[in-house]
Amino acid sequence: MATIKDVAERAGVSVSTVSIALKRDPRVKESTRQRILEAVQSLGYRPNGIARDLKMQQTQTMAVFLHDLGGPFYSELVSGVQDVALSHGYSPIVACSVGGKGVALERLLVENRVDGAIILDPYIEEDFIRQVAGPTLPLVLLDRDIEGSYVYRVTSDHEGGAFNVTMHLLEMGHRQIAFIGGPSVSVDGQLRFRGFTGAMKHFGVDLEKRFMILGDFTEQSGYAAAQTLLSQSPLPEAIFAGNDEMAIGVLRAFSERSIRVPEDIALVGFDDIRLTQHTTPALTTVHQPMYELGTVATQILFRALAGEETIAPVILETRVVIRASSGSRQ
Amino acid sequence: MATIKDVAERAGVSVSTVSIALKRDPRVKESTRQRILEAVQSLGYRPNGIARDLKMQQTQTMAVFLHDLGGPFYSELVSGVQDVALSHGYSPIVACSVGGKGVALERLLVENRVDGAIILDPYIEEDFIRQVAGPTLPLVLLDRDIEGSYVYRVTSDHEGGAFNVTMHLLEMGHRQIAFIGGPSVSVDGQLRFRGFTGAMKHFGVDLEKRFMILGDFTEQSGYAAAQTLLSQSPLPEAIFAGNDEMAIGVLRAFSERSIRVPEDIALVGFDDIRLTQHTTPALTTVHQPMYELGTVATQILFRALAGEETIAPVILETRVVIRASSGSRQ
DNA sequence: TGAATCTATCGAAACGTTTCGATTATGCGC
DNA sequence: GCGCATAATCGAAACGTTTCGATAGATTCA
Numbered sequence: 001m002a003t004i005k006d007v008a009e010r011a012g013v014s015v016s017t018v019s020i021a022l023k024r025d026p027r028v029k030e031s032t033r034q035r036i037l038e039a040v041q042s043l044g045y046r047p048n049g050i051a052r053d054l055k056m057q058q059t060q061t062m063a064v065f066l067h068d069l070g071g072p073f074y075s076e077l078v079s080g081v082q083d084v085a086l087s088h089g090y091s092p093i094v095a096c097s098v099g100g101k102g103v104a105l106e107r108l109l110v111e112n113r114v115d116g117a118i119i120l121d122p123y124i125e126e127d128f129i130r131q132v133a134g135p136t137l138p139l140v141l142l143d144r145d146i147e148g149s150y151v152y153r154v155t156s157d158h159e160g161g162a163f164n165v166t167m168h169l170l171e172m173g174h175r176q177i178a179f180i181g182g183p184s185v186s187v188d189g190q191l192r193f194r195g196f197t198g199a200m201k202h203f204g205v206d207l208e209k210r211f212m213i214l215g216d217f218t219e220q221s222g223y224a225a226a227q228t229l230l231s232q233s234p235l236p237e238a239i240f241a242g243n244d245e246m247a248i249g250v251l252r253a254f255s256e257r258s259i260r261v262p263e264d265i266a267l268v269g270f271d272d273i274r275l276t277q278h279t280t281p282a283l284t285t286v287h288q289p290m291y292e293l294g295t296v297a298t299q300i301l302f303r304a305l306a307g308e309e310t311i312a313p314v315i316l317e318t319r320v321v322i323r324a325s326s327g328s329r330q
Numbered sequence: 331m332a333t334i335k336d337v338a339e340r341a342g343v344s345v346s347t348v349s350i351a352l353k354r355d356p357r358v359k360e361s362t363r364q365r366i367l368e369a370v371q372s373l374g375y376r377p378n379g380i381a382r383d384l385k386m387q388q389t390q391t392m393a394v395f396l397h398d399l400g401g402p403f404y405s406e407l408v409s410g411v412q413d414v415a416l417s418h419g420y421s422p423i424v425a426c427s428v429g430g431k432g433v434a435l436e437r438l439l440v441e442n443r444v445d446g447a448i449i450l451d452p453y454i455e456e457d458f459i460r461q462v463a464g465p466t467l468p469l470v471l472l473d474r475d476i477e478g479s480y481v482y483r484v485t486s487d488h489e490g491g492a493f494n495v496t497m498h499l500l501e502m503g504h505r506q507i508a509f510i511g512g513p514s515v516s517v518d519g520q521l522r523f524r525g526f527t528g529a530m531k532h533f534g535v536d537l538e539k540r541f542m543i544l545g546d547f548t549e550q551s552g553y554a555a556a557q558t559l560l561s562q563s564p565l566p567e568a569i570f571a572g573n574d575e576m577a578i579g580v581l582r583a584f585s586e587r588s589i590r591v592p593e594d595i596a597l598v599g600f601d602d603i604r605l606t607q608h609t610t611p612a613l614t615t616v617h618q619p620m621y622e623l624g625t626v627a628t629q630i631l632f633r634a635l636a637g638e639e640t641i642a643p644v645i646l647e648t649r650v651v652i653r654a655s656s657g658s659r660q
Numbered sequence: 661t662g663a664a665t666c667t668a669t670c671g672a673a674a675c676g677t678t679t680c681g682a683t684t685a686t687g688c689g690c
Numbered sequence: 691g692c693g694c695a696t697a698a699t700c701g702a703a704a705c706g707t708t709t710c711g712a713t714a715g716a717t718t719c720a
Contacts (some may be wrong), residue, residue, distance in 0.1 A: 001464075004707065111377055111379025357698065
């Protein structure tokens with residue numbers, strides 16, 4: 001692989017001249033620049049980005065860590081990130097942080113191979129995040145509640161959304177409402193639960209313990225939760241699944257047992273993933289502004305990169321999307 | 331940020347000793363290693379990966395380029411890549427190559443910031459790919475038909491899958507079959523068309539020109555294609571949409587006009603994205619082994635990285651998944 | 661004509677590692 | 691207490707850039 005030194009020799013100039021010529025510095029005469037360009041051509045020279053990163057002490061690269069890339073709305077998030085990052089001349093790269101620890105985390109964050117990162121993963125340990133964040137590596141956390149220097153936060157209004165969709169169920173006449181929660185580590189799951197209980201209390205409805213079930217945000221666990229509910233009686237009048245995936249699991253369990261939604265039991269989810277429009281019945285849910293989450297997080301990252309030290313956490317509004325599954329209780 | 335030099339000073343040893351001590355080299359005495367570890371601790375030292383990459387002339391990082399991260403089955407692909415990459419001590423990073431050119435492409439491929447890459451993007455220019463590939467940067471292309479040194483190929487059997495699903499339609503009694511194709515740049519789209527025509531020919535059924543419509547693999551374009559078909563008469567008896575997204579668009583158009591699937595028109599797609607199980611009716615389609623595509627591609631990448639120069643292209647089998655939408659013509 | 665200014669280019673240090681060959685310290689047998 | 695093998699550590703070069711200060715030559719001006 002040809003280096004800048006080879007180019008310099010070929011063009012009969014010094015390395016430094018090549019370096020500045022390549023960035024169209026007006027200090028170098030046009031004729032020599034041409035000569036250098038020819039040398040670049042004929043040698044097939046490509047600058048070594050790593051050497052540049054080392055010298056420059058920055059990479060112009062930021063990472064987005066997702067717990068699993070499969071998440072159905074991550075693509076929108078990444079779009080948001082990408083749009084903002086590109087306008088700053090940065091390349092976002094997406095990495096998977098399966099299990100909260102992993103090669104990528106180590107390599108990109110600990111060993112300083114990126115200038116900053118956006119993290120959406122409830123499983124990455126709080127200590128790790130606090131340790132690794134620093135003036136040369138600001139971290140924007142999504143849906144996490146960690147305080148620390150150079151750690152910034154953006155989240156959607158899970159509590160409000162959950163409150164509103166629960167109110168919707170209550171207004172539709174449902175009272176016995178079951179809640180299927182997310183994994184206990186996930187702050188968003190907790191906030192959704194809080195919104196739920198808030199609305200129930202606001203309406204003066206008591207919670208029934210046996211209607212509170214823990215899942216882990218997978219379709220599988222929604223299915224299991226539905227089984228649990230079905231094994232007891234009486235059934236609740238409605239179910240609030242902590243996210244759409246679990247709601248879909250519930251739907252599957254119900255369709256297997258020929259339980260009609262919403263006639264027999266109403267159902268709502270959270271997230272507004274694309275699938276919710278296509279299930280039978282279509283799912284009432286809470287829309288999260290994923291694209292905006294991406295743009296806002298990235299903007300914050302760049303403000304941090306620019307030296308701003310303290311930036312207040314941002315909470316983005318959610319919106320209830322009413323579809324067929326939450327039908328009224330007659 | 332503390333460097334290895336700082337650690338060396340603090341521990342009262344030389345830089346080289348620290349370097350080898352940190353990788354548990356038995357040449358350094360346990361007691362000094364402890365001293366060094368303490369220094370690392372107290373200084374909060376983190377190795378600079380970029381410096382290492384420069385020295386080592388490799389990054390242990392590979393890129394996966396996706397045209398848009400939103401693609402509904404990319405996550406499976408990436409899982410496959412990840413599983414193999416991790417077992418080789420590599421971190422895969424995913425980047426978006428919107429529009430075929432972009433900062434990330436430039437930064438990661440041209441400037442040598444990764445050791446190799448897997449590319450799934452019909453829009454990246456052939457010349458670029460051939461230029462950038464080299465002994466230090468093998469490239470594995472998915473669903474592309476580019477020959478070149480250090481360029482390797484993996485694809486699923488689009489033609490066979492299309493052939494088989496078309497045969498299925500024919501066997502169900504459908505004869506007037508419309509085809510909605512993908513963008514002309516996409517080889518997989520072309521192969522699917524070839525499989526389709528092959529089956530039609532095999533059955534001795536003539537193609538009707540007005541039933542051949544071009545889309546671009548988006549739901550939107552499927553919707554538009556359906557409109558086009560609906561504006562003419564008579565309608566075809568069945569539609570083969572070049573991918574599931576477009577099939578879903580067709581479904582939407584039909585449901586707006588109260589056209590029943592499969593009673594009025596049968597419909598099949600391609601890809602077996604998750605949504606196809608949940609549409610009404612569930613969609614007959616062709617399953618692509620995305621996870622396997624990821625693992626195979628990554629294995630090839632590592633073989634190339636290990637010095638193997640020529641590796642034959644691999645074609646993975648697809649499988650027809652029969653669901654309700656392709657019902658028989660009575 | 662000589663000093664001053666400008667233009668075009670150069671040399672060398674620096675970024676933070678790794679590694680090779682050299683050097684010093686330690687333990688051993690006699 | 692000597693030479694010798696072995697263990698432990700060190701110094702310096704290298705990876706490929708960027709940039710700062712220096713230098714040489716050309717141009718201007720009084």
